[in-house]
Amino acid sequence: MSNQPPIEVPQGAIRLNTDSQKLEFYAQDRWHEMATDVPTLDGGARGFVSGGLQNPAEINNIDMITIPTQGNAIDFGNLTQVSRLGGTTASRTRAVRMAGIHGGSVTGVVDFWSIAQQGDAVNFGDMQAVNRSTSAGGNQTRGILAAGVPDSSKLQYITIASLGSNQDFGDPFQNRTQASALSSPTRCCFAAGEAPSRVNTIDFVEIATTGDAKDFGDITREISGVVCVTNSTRGIIGAGEFPSTFDSTMDYMTFASKGNAVVFGELSFSFRLGGTASSPIRGCFMGGTNDSPASNTVYNVIQYVNIMTQGDAVDFGDLATTHGYVHIGNCSNAHGGL
Numbered sequence: 001m002s003n004q005p006p007i008e009v010p011q012g013a014i015r016l017n018t019d020s021q022k023l024e025f026y027a028q029d030r031w032h033e034m035a036t037d038v039p040t041l042d043g044g045a046r047g048f049v050s051g052g053l054q055n056p057a058e059i060n061n062i063d064m065i066t067i068p069t070q071g072n073a074i075d076f077g078n079l080t081q082v083s084r085l086g087g088t089t090a091s092r093t094r095a096v097r098m099a100g101i102h103g104g105s106v107t108g109v110v111d112f113w114s115i116a117q118q119g120d121a122v123n124f125g126d127m128q129a130v131n132r133s134t135s136a137g138g139n140q141t142r143g144i145l146a147a148g149v150p151d152s153s154k155l156q157y158i159t160i161a162s163l164g165s166n167q168d169f170g171d172p173f174q175n176r177t178q179a180s181a182l183s184s185p186t187r188c189c190f191a192a193g194e195a196p197s198r199v200n201t202i203d204f205v206e207i208a209t210t211g212d213a214k215d216f217g218d219i220t221r222e223i224s225g226v227v228c229v230t231n232s233t234r235g236i237i238g239a240g241e242f243p244s245t246f247d248s249t250m251d252y253m254t255f256a257s258k259g260n261a262v263v264f265g266e267l268s269f270s271f272r273l274g275g276t277a278s279s280p281i282r283g284c285f286m287g288g289t290n291d292s293p294a295s296n297t298v299y300n301v302i303q304y305v306n307i308m309t310q311g312d313a314v315d316f317g318d319l320a321t322t323h324g325y326v327h328i329g330n331c332s333n334a335h336g337g338l
Contacts, residue, residue: 061323085134109123144181171212185338187205227288229307249267
């Protein structure tokens with residue numbers, strides 16, 4: 001890419017250098033490389049699903065996919081303990097899994113692993129407020145854990161680069177459990193859930209500033225156990241559980257503009273409580289559960305959408321391990337918060 005700018009480039013303009021995969025800004029009549037790397041849109045975008053339930057047992061497996069390349073997941077390593085219904089998020093270099101259920105009891109254990117190096121997770125610290133049925137979002141710096149059970153009135157956060165315990169972030173706009181988190185680089189939103197009846201609320205926080213969540217809008221359905229994929233512009237909210245049935249609908253919202261979500265398309269089947277991972281282009285939905293009497297299925301299927309193109313999900317491949325009751329978080333080194 002030439003260092004000569006187009007005519008009349010405004011001072012402070014930002015571009016992606018597609019040769020180096022670096023962000024650049026324009027100043028003093030030339031392009032300058034920014035310090036922050038951009039996740040590559042090819043082999044650099046890795047996604048993970050961890051823990052969950054493989055009927056009838058809890059598991060500690062970590063599976064990995066390469067998001068731009070359709071195919072089956074591979075075994076990456078193991079969590080420090082078997083667990084389900086915890087929240088996961090990631091920076092560009094580190095994935096973090098927080099809280100959940102271990103052996104039938106709520107656990108506050110936080111694990112992390114290096115995204116670039118295949119291997120087992122190690123201990124990060126412990127949650128101050130121990131919850132399950134929660135979700136996590138965040139950006140390059142912070143991971144934010146949504147409210148859950150038993151404490152549906154607390155948002156917590158960690159600093160991803162620094163091992164240790166979490167801190168209080170603020171209060172949710174609506175106390176609830178089984179909400180799903182989705183993030184841009186500046187905002188973390190929480191969608192749907194149980195309060196205790198199912199709700200369609202979206203609320204949000206500004207990630208850099210601790211404080212209480214505010215109302216953002218609504219999704220099209222009152223539902224819980226939804227799963228989300230994101231890029232920096234758009235979040236997609238799919239699947240979930242009604243009181244007696246499961247759903248395959250996907251809605252989408254635009255982070256920069258508060259308001260209601262609209263329908264995006266359909267997933268390949270109805271489920272809840274799956275894992276997700278995203279790149280700037282693709283959002284992948286991994287595993288999940290349909291525990292209705294008619295189905296009683298834990299899935300190993302991976303499906304994906306192109307985030308900026310409305311339509312139905314298509315097949316990506318299969319997981320190395322069947323993961324149900326994963327809950328919930330967009331775990332990749334290229335998700336919308338990065």
